[in-house]
Amino acid sequence: MNTTDPEDERTTDPAAGRATASTDGPTTPLTADDRRWLARCVELAATARDAGDDPFGSVLVDGTGAMVADARNTVATDRDVTAHPELKLARLASRQLTPDQRAAATMYTSGEHCPMCAAAHAYAGIGRLVFALSGAQLAEATGQPGWGLTAADLLVRSGRDVEVVGPDPAFHDEVVALHLCG
Ligand SMILES: [Zn+2]
Numbered sequence: 001m002n003t004t005d006p007e008d009e010r011t012t013d014p015a016a017g018r019a020t021a022s023t024d025g026p027t028t029p030l031t032a033d034d035r036r037w038l039a040r041c042v043e044l045a046a047t048a049r050d051a052g053d054d055p056f057g058s059v060l061v062d063g064t065g066a067m068v069a070d071a072r073n074t075v076a077t078d079r080d081v082t083a084h085p086e087l088k089l090a091r092l093a094s095r096q097l098t099p100d101q102r103a104a105a106t107m108y109t110s111g112e113h114c115p116m117c118a119a120a121h122a123y124a125g126i127g128r129l130v131f132a133l134s135g136a137q138l139a140e141a142t143g144q145p146g147w148g149l150t151a152a153d154l155l156v157r158s159g160r161d162v163e164v165v166g167p168d169p170a171f172h173d174e175v176v177a178l179h180l181c182g
Contacts, residue, residue: 038171040057041057041058042057044056045073048072051074051077053072053075055110058085059109060106061108062101063101068089068097072085073085086113089107090117090121099125102124103125105126111175112135112138121162126162129151129155129164130166131166131167133167133171134150
């Protein structure tokens with residue numbers, strides 16, 4: 001079984017990755033565009049919740065700042081435990097974008113990637129991740145155990161050069177509320 005992506009091995013030294021642990025706040029300032037896309041992610045999360053799915057939404061933006069696609073969680077409605085929006089967008093990126101386009105793209109998401117989606121993000125070679133609420137914040141708010149692994153940790157271990165930005169305190173209360181009012 002092929003467990004690595006031979007197509008796009010840009011970095012072999014995990015220490016070379018720009019991803020850093022992020023549980024307390026964004027390591028890099030968010031731009032106005034970043035917050036606009038995160039707001040869209042939160043809207044998608046609310047749509048998911050209203051449909052009976054877990055409230056997660058994500059947007060994939062290319063290097064020119066144009067949206068490639070968006071997605072929301074459909075685990076319940078699709079009866080598919082892997083129907084996370086970030087996984088959907090990583091798969092779409094691998095089909096529709098070149099490796100260079102993926103490296104220049106940003107994945108925005110209302111909640112930090114789970115390990116499955118972080119791995120998909122790494123395999124897709126998407127160059128940037130921006131999230132609103134961290135997994136640790138979600139676990140603290142809901143009382144449900146998290147994975148204890150940050151997306152940044154996993155992306156660093158992937159050896160990919162991925163910039164990770166988040167969480168963003170500006171969205172904390174709104175996103176937590178979506179998870180608590182289901
Ligand atoms: Zn996931």
